[in-house]
Amino acid sequence: MTTATTELLTVPEVMERLKLGxxxxxxxxxxxxxxxxxxxxxxRVPADAVREFIDNQxxxxx
Numbered sequence: 001m002t003t004a005t006t007e008l009l010t011v012p013e014v015m016e017r018l019k020l021g022x023x024x025x026x027x028x029x030x031x032x033x034x035x036x037x038x039x040x041x042x043x044r045v046p047a048d049a050v051r052e053f054i055d056n057q058x059x060x061x062x
Contacts, residue, residue: 008037008044017050028053 009017014025014034028034033056035049 007047008039009047009050011043011045014045014050018054 011022011025014020015022018025020028025034029036029043029045034045034053036043036045038044
């Protein structure tokens, strides 16, 4: 996941991809269920982390 080509998403982009609200996305980040980084004051989520989160949710549901 740590490559130079990793796409970094903003919280609104993550909200759109997961169809979740802002508070829920920040709760996932706070609980470390969704990996994120801070650059200055900006919070960014690697696109790979969103995919991993979805995969984990699918595994838990099975």
